[in-house]
Amino acid sequence: MPGISSLRFNLRLLLVALIFVLLLLPPLLNALPAGHPLRVSDFVVAVTGKWICYAILALSIDLAWGYAGILSLGHGAFFALGGYAMGMHLMRNIGDRGVYGHPILPDFMVFLGYKELPWYWLGFEYFPFAMLMALLVPGALAGLVGWLAFRSRITGVYLSIITQAMTYALMLAFFRNDMGFGGNNGFTDFKDLLGVPLNTPSARTGLYLAAFGALLITLLISAHVVQSKFGRLLIAIRDAESRVRFLGYDVTAFKLFVFVLSAMMAGLAGALYVPLVGIINPGEFSPGNSIEAVVWVAFGGRGTLIGAILGAFSVNALKTWLTSFAPDLWLLVLGALFIVVTLFLPRGLIGLIKRRGA
Amino acid sequence: MKKGASLYLDGITVTFDGFRALNNLSLIVEPGELRAVIGPNGAGKTTMMDVITGKTKPDSGTARFGDHDLTRLDETRIANLGIGRKFQKPTMFDALTVFENLELALKAPRGTLAALHWRLSGEARERIDEVLTEIGLTERAKDRAGILSHGQRQWLEIGMLLMQDPELLLVDEPVAGMTDQETEHTAALLRRIAGKRSVVVVEHDLEFVRALGRKVTVLHEGSVLSEGPIEQVQEDPRVIDVYLGR
Ligand SMILES: Nc1ncnc2c1ncn2[C@@H]1O[C@H](COP(=O)(O)OP(=O)(O)OP(=O)(O)O)[C@@H](O)[C@H]1O
Ligand SMILES: [Mg+2]
Numbered sequence: 001m002p003g004i005s006s007l008r009f010n011l012r013l014l015l016v017a018l019i020f021v022l023l024l025l026p027p028l029l030n031a032l033p034a035g036h037p038l039r040v041s042d043f044v045v046a047v048t049g050k051w052i053c054y055a056i057l058a059l060s061i062d063l064a065w066g067y068a069g070i071l072s073l074g075h076g077a078f079f080a081l082g083g084y085a086m087g088m089h090l091m092r093n094i095g096d097r098g099v100y101g102h103p104i105l106p107d108f109m110v111f112l113g114y115k116e117l118p119w120y121w122l123g124f125e126y127f128p129f130a131m132l133m134a135l136l137v138p139g140a141l142a143g144l145v146g147w148l149a150f151r152s153r154i155t156g157v158y159l160s161i162i163t164q165a166m167t168y169a170l171m172l173a174f175f176r177n178d179m180g181f182g183g184n185n186g187f188t189d190f191k192d193l194l195g196v197p198l199n200t201p202s203a204r205t206g207l208y209l210a211a212f213g214a215l216l217i218t219l220l221i222s223a224h225v226v227q228s229k230f231g232r233l234l235i236a237i238r239d240a241e242s243r244v245r246f247l248g249y250d251v252t253a254f255k256l257f258v259f260v261l262s263a264m265m266a267g268l269a270g271a272l273y274v275p276l277v278g279i280i281n282p283g284e285f286s287p288g289n290s291i292e293a294v295v296w297v298a299f300g301g302r303g304t305l306i307g308a309i310l311g312a313f314s315v316n317a318l319k320t321w322l323t324s325f326a327p328d329l330w331l332l333v334l335g336a337l338f339i340v341v342t343l344f345l346p347r348g349l350i351g352l353i354k355r356r357g358a
Numbered sequence: 359m360k361k362g363a364s365l366y367l368d369g370i371t372v373t374f375d376g377f378r379a380l381n382n383l384s385l386i387v388e389p390g391e392l393r394a395v396i397g398p399n400g401a402g403k404t405t406m407m408d409v410i411t412g413k414t415k416p417d418s419g420t421a422r423f424g425d426h427d428l429t430r431l432d433e434t435r436i437a438n439l440g441i442g443r444k445f446q447k448p449t450m451f452d453a454l455t456v457f458e459n460l461e462l463a464l465k466a467p468r469g470t471l472a473a474l475h476w477r478l479s480g481e482a483r484e485r486i487d488e489v490l491t492e493i494g495l496t497e498r499a500k501d502r503a504g505i506l507s508h509g510q511r512q513w514l515e516i517g518m519l520l521m522q523d524p525e526l527l528l529v530d531e532p533v534a535g536m537t538d539q540e541t542e543h544t545a546a547l548l549r550r551i552a553g554k555r556s557v558v559v560v561e562h563d564l565e566f567v568r569a570l571g572r573k574v575t576v577l578h579e580g581s582v583l584s585e586g587p588i589e590q591v592q593e594d595p596r597v598i599d600v601y602l603g604r
Contacts, residue, residue, distance in 0.1 A: 229476035232458050236451040243449045246411060247522065248437035248468050257470045 011353070016219070016306055019313075023052065023212055027205045045204055046276060051316050052211040053273035056218050058296045058312035059305060060265035063222050065294070066303035067231060068258045069238030071156070074145075074163030075266050076290035077170050078138035080280070082267030084174075085137060087187035087280040088121060089130035094191050107189075108182045118180045127194060134271035135264045141166075142263030143256065150252045150259075155241065164287050171285035186281025193275050204276075211272045215309070218265050222305050225261070234258060235303075295334060298341050301348025310349055362389030362525050362556060363424025363440075365410065370419035372405055372580075379405040380416070381580035387526070392552030394567045394588075395560045397577035398600060403560040404446055406577070407528045411443050412436040423526065438468065442524030446531045446560075448511035452504030456495050456514055459503050460486045463518035486521070492547070493517040508535040516544070520551075527551065529559045533566050545569035564588075 025040075026048045032039040057079050064070040091106040100110040104117060123129040145166055149159055177183035196203045225231055236244050237251055244251050274280045283289075293312075300311020315337065323330055345351060365387040372380040380402045387393050395403055408414035409421055412433040421428040426439055437443075450459050464482055466472070490496045493513040498506065503514060512535055519527055529548070533541040545566055548557050552572075561567055567574060567588060574591045576584040584594045591597055 225474070228474050229461065230470065230473040232451075232454055232462060233473055235453050236462060239451055239453055240449060242413075242433070243445075243451070244462075245433035246437050246443050247463055247518070248434055250434050250468065250470075253470050254473075 012304075012306055015310075015353070019306075019309060020212075020216065023048070023215075027208050030201070030205070042201070042204065045208055047320060049204070049208040049211050049276045050273065051313050052208070052215050053269045053276065054293070054296065054316055055309045055312040056211070056215050056269035056272070057266050057293050058300070058308035059215075059218055059222055060262040060269065061293055061297050062302055062305055062308035063225065063265070064259055064262040065297060066305075066308070067226055067234040067238060068255055069155075069234075069241075070255060070259055071160045071294070072163045072259075072262075073160045073287070073290045073294060074165075074167040075263070075293055076287075077163075077167035077285055078142060078263040078266035079270035079273070079289075079293075080167075080170070080174075080282075080284035081138045081141065082134040082270030083274040083280040083284055084181060084187075084270075085124070085130050085134035085267070086271040086274045087190075088124040088181075089127060090190040090193060090275060091187050092121070092125040093193065094189070097191055098189075106182070106187075108185065109180070112177055114180075121180070131271060134267045138263040138267030138270075139260045142260045146256045146259040147252075150255045164290065167285050167290055168287050171282050171287075174282035174285060182281070184282060186279060186283075187274075188279040188281075190275065190278055198275060198278065207272070207276050211276070214268055214272055218268070219305060219309070221261075222265075225258070226305065230254070230257075292334060295338050295341075297348075299337060299345075299348055301345075301350030304348075304350045307348050307350035314349065362554075363426075364388050365526060365556065365558070366420070366422040367406070367410070368420040370406075370409055370416045370421060372402075372409060372414055372416050378580050380409065383419070383577075383581050385575060385582065387556050387558055389525075389556055390553050392548060392557045392570060392572045393559070394570050394572060394574045395558060395577060396562065396564070396567060396574060397583070401577040402580040403577055404530055405580075407443060407530055407558075407560070410436075410528060411441060437522075437524075440525035441528065442519045442522040442526070443528045444515045444519050444530060444532060446534075448508070448515045450503045450511065450514055450518065452502065455500050455502055456490070456506070457486060457499040459514060460489060460517055460521050463521035465521065465523045489517045489520050492520065509537070509540065512536060513540075516547070524555065526556045527558070529557065531560055531562065533561065533563055541566050542569060 026045045029038055029040045030042065030045045057075060061072065061075050064072055094106065096103045098107040100107050102110045105114055124133070145162065149162055154162065173179055174181055175184050190198055192198055193203065196206065226234070233244065233249060233254055237254060241251055296311040296315045297308045298311070299315050300309065301307030318333070319330060322333060341348060367383060367385040370380050370383040371378065383402065383406060397403055405414060409416050410428060412428060412431055412435070416429060423439055423441060428436060451462070461478065464486065466476070466482070487496070490499055493516060495510060495513060495517065498510065503511070506514060512532060516532060519529070533544050536544065541563065548559060548570065551557055559570065571588070573586065574588050575582055576591055576597050578600050583600065584591050584597045
């Protein structure tokens with residue numbers, strides 16, 4: 001028996017290595033001289049970079065759902081909050097290069113008649129501060145929501161509904177102009193990040209590699225968590241929460257820990273995503289986004305980490321391909337995908353591979 | 359606390375939708391005592407354990423373990439006072455291996471960071487191997503708990519209880535699904551544990567209760583019907599009426 005399990009383990013490692021090697025190809029092939037047959041377009045780099053951010057989001061959902069059984073249908077909110085934190089920094093970087101040429105206020109504030117920067121915009125001109133907020137704000141929100149829910153032993157579908165309501169409420173709030181986050185237009189027309197103009201090839205490659213590194217690091221952190229006794233406790237909580245209490249563990253603390261960690265990972269993904277796509281608006285909070293991200297994880301195979309990454313790439317590849325000629329079909333296909341996975345592939349893509357491996 | 363605390367229940371009443379599962383129940387278990395609790399189906403034996411472990415809050419009455427008021431503590435806190443429990447329907451973590459189930463139960467710091475940084479020491483491994491031998495599951499250590507037979511699940515949960523090393527063990531129907539030989543082994547094991555630890559065993563199997571050979575409490579309709587040595591209890595006309603005489 002141990003032979004088979006270590007074989008499976010090696011198969012998984014091999015898969016991880018393969019994914020990361022493949023992910024290095026787009027920026028490398030993009031650097032080839034124009035006209036070279038193997039050269040890939042800027043578009044491919046931008047899209048793959050976006051998918052890497054989605055893969056980090058999927059990983060964060062797998063940690064909470066696949067291991068601890070916390071099915072959050074609001075992780076899109078943590079992603080969006082991280083994105084807004086980065087967006088605020090990018091807006092501050094514009095300086096007096098906006099349409100109105102105001103030295104401090106972003107265009108939308110001038111337009112809305114703001115006289116000075118709201119207090120909660122202070123500090124975002126500093127990159128490290130903005131990055132810190134991209135982690136801390138989602139983490140704090142998850143801490144609050146999680147604390148309220150977990151200590152009252154709210155689980156299962158009720159928890160899912162609460163998280164879904166959370167992202168919906170945030171979407172409505174961010175749509176309002178007087179929130180000070182640009183209303184329904186959100187933030188866009190970014191100029192540069194860390195002194196590098198965003199529309200240059202080197203910025204694109206840099207952002208891509210940053211996302212690549214973040215995926216690698218978040219995967220390593222997640223793997224460390226799930227392979228520790230902490231990870232085995234998460235599985236125990238997922239399968240028999242009450243039994244864990246009778247062993248003397250504080251279940252609320254364990255769930256809170258993993259939920260906050262997961263929200264911070266989602267926030268990081270959002271922060272990396274915004275400079276890559278050049279825009280953030282309240283649409284990122286829409287409940288559908290969170291549900292779609294859960295489908296990625298279910299499709300790839302939950303509770304395996306690598307499955308979440310695989311799911312994010314494959315479902316988004318399908319989406320990009322399909323929406324290029326039949327955008328109206330996407331929601332139908334997504335729904336069908338979810339049904340197929342639930343009925344025929346309870347362990348997702350990774351379950352198929354494992355069956356082969358064994 | 360190291361000398362062991364006594365368990366003290368007084369006037370405990372629990373109602374479910376108007377039905378009295380426990381009715382003015384009183385019971386004292388001294389440190390180191392081994393007590394058998396018997397009674398017909400629905401007598402309230404499991405509910406009594408639910409009250410002691412914080413799963414069910416009584417409507418009225420006192421439940422103390424040493425200086426601690428059990429009615430005000432949650433399951434986690436009560437478990438950390440040193441009260442361990444084996445459930446009537448064996449309950450463990452099916453996706454984890456036998457070894458991992460024991461490892462989670464092993465007495466060790468229970469915090470989140472401790473769990474993140476946990477390294478299995480040689481001492482801990484030895485203790486787990488010891489218990490694996492005791493419960494006869496050494497060969498199954500690497501198997502997932504979910505594929506064990508009912509009898510093996512009983513043993514695994516007893517093993518988890520041993521790993522916790524509690525001061526008070528609450529054991530709900532441990533020998534259901536066990537062979538005669540295993541039943542004897544369990545009785546011997548519990549007799550050995552008692553003395554250093556307090557043990558409360560709920561069991562229908564009278565042979566087993568006889569094998570334990572200690573004080574017996576008979577529950578009926580949520581209260582104590584009779585209490586004493588098994589020979590005396592068996593003679594009690596009320597007991598014969600509701601339970602043994604059937
Ligand atoms: N959560 C609950 N809700 C409603 N009724 C309950 C609940 N728990 C127990 N009861 C009822 O309380 C009574 C006592 O149940 P309990 O499980 O304590 O009996 P028991 O002595 O352990 O019986 P058995 O020998 O069958 O295990 C039963 O009539 C049972 O149906
Ligand atoms: Mg019972």
